[in-house]
Amino acid sequence: TPIKVYCCFFIIAVLTTTVVVLVEHCLDAAEHCVYAACLEGWIGFGSKCFYFSEDTRNWTFSQTFCASLEAHLARFETLEELNFLKRYKGPSDHWIGLSRESAHHTWKWTDNTKYDTSFAIKGVGECAYLNDNGISSARTYTDRKWICSKPNHYVYKCQMKSPL
DSSP states (O other): OHHHHHHHHHHHHHHHHHHHHHHHHHHHHHTTEEEOOOOTTOEEETTEEEEEOSSOBOHHHHHHHHHHTTOEEOOOOSHHHHHHHHHHTTTSOEEEEEEOSSTTSOOEETTSOBOOOSSOEESSOSEEEEETTEEEEEOTTOOBEEEEEEEOTTSEEEOOOOOO
């Protein structure tokens, strides 16, 4: 019937107009966006950049190396970040930014904030490292690869225009 045909044309016109408006809004918003990758040799995940070493050294050298790059040994906030680090590190163990004075002391990040113990750390060492099973600890003088991390403040900054 003619009424059904007109209804179909009307619905198609409304949907087409909506798609055009949304596409124009997205293109206009994209013009005001800044996408910046992490520095060469670094891998971005979330709002952080990570550096995975190829060399092996002790925990103290690893932290000093990261500091020379204006970073710290890796710090993770979420299970997703931890899983990313475990997946990307490959088969080697890597130092991360957790340490403690002795087995009787609290774990702390390199910025001296307490570790919230959301993920168990195995072992009785003073420094934490990432392995295939999770987080373990060892003595500071053991040589391992390491992971540096630093915030990426330039991941995605947009001046989004309101659609209204």
